[in-house]
């Protein structure tokens with residue numbers, strides 16, 4: 460309503476409300492390196508294209524005269540009541556995109572009551588971002604280090620800072636071939652901007668011979684060696700359970716057998732995700748993976764979804780195919796690049812408004828009414 464009323468009063472939104480043009484308009488205000496970091500994917504970009512193509516294959520089938528004027532987008536996700544089943548996907552090194560970085564995103568998410576999933580690779584510490592989150596829901600994403608003292612220390616800090624749900628990213632045990640980042644020589648990464656959490660961690664600092672301030676390059680290399688090239692296996696998941704009190708969610712699942720293994724391992728949730736096409740080039744679109752996974756695991760685990768969600772219709776399609784909630788990545792990151800906290804809020808509010816309208820216009824009064832019958836595959 461606010462957006463329409465502003466329009467009637469002649470006030471334009473701060474930047475486009477068009478999810479398709481959002482990336483292009485962000486490109487005009489971001490540095491080429493920052494834009495490349497956000498927009499880029501693995502290899503030829505084929506998986507990013509497949510993510511969008513997968514959404515295009517499903518179409519919504521609207522129903523009429525269903526009295527959908529009074530409706531709600533609210534949902535319960537892993538025990539948390541949310542205004543909508545939409546979360547901010549973990550995104551590392553946000554200082555590349557905007558100087559206000561993660562604290563700005565945390566404030567925008569909290570204002571809307573949506574969980575921001577804080578990345579291990581954040582440019583601000585866990586404690587700083589927790590403070591910026593205020594009363595907002597707090598989820599933490601782990602890049603799982605090979606050193607168990609460092610892992611335990613980071614998890615203890617996250618718990619103490621009030622994070623309730625742990626998201627463990629499995630698909631980035633090494634960084635993929637990402638041409639855009641390679642072409643900009645990974646410059647922001649090499650400055651160590653995404654290392655606020657390890658550099659402030661006593662267990663990590665104990666592994667270094669010198670203080671990181673005295674020898675930044677080797678501190679960076681040490682960290683990279685701890686979280687890439689790790690050889691974790693399914694039978695190490697109990698270690699995470701021992702060190703975490705709340706729900707644990709595995710992110711990066713694409714195969715039904717891996718989803719079944721997550722159930723067998725006693726996990727609380729999975730995120731069907733291909734990291735926004737940033738890890739494996741030439742992979743299936745993430746939405747293609749969703750129906751077989753939902754049929755494999757049923758209600759035995761909460762299935763969340765990401766990779767390619769751009770519009771309210773996209774959210775509805777993923778929910779109708781059995782996801783309990785979606786994570787959104789690049790759209791709000793472009794908002795951050797545009798206008799910091801206000802930009803993130805503008806993108807998220809636009810998505811929530813689009814979701815609410817499309818829910819009603821397709822004849823649904825609540826998220827729970829969505830199902831396979833809401834869609835047709837074409």
Ligand code: FNR
Nearest residue numbers: 497548549550551578628734735766767787788789
């Ligand atoms: C990511 N993603 C990501 N995932 C994660 O688990 N930890 C991280 O630190 C990051 N960092 C990151 C940076 C940037 C710039 C992007 C775009 C993405 C992946 C992210 O959580 C999510 O899986 C995808 O972004 C979802 O796809 P869309 O919505 O961007 O298409």
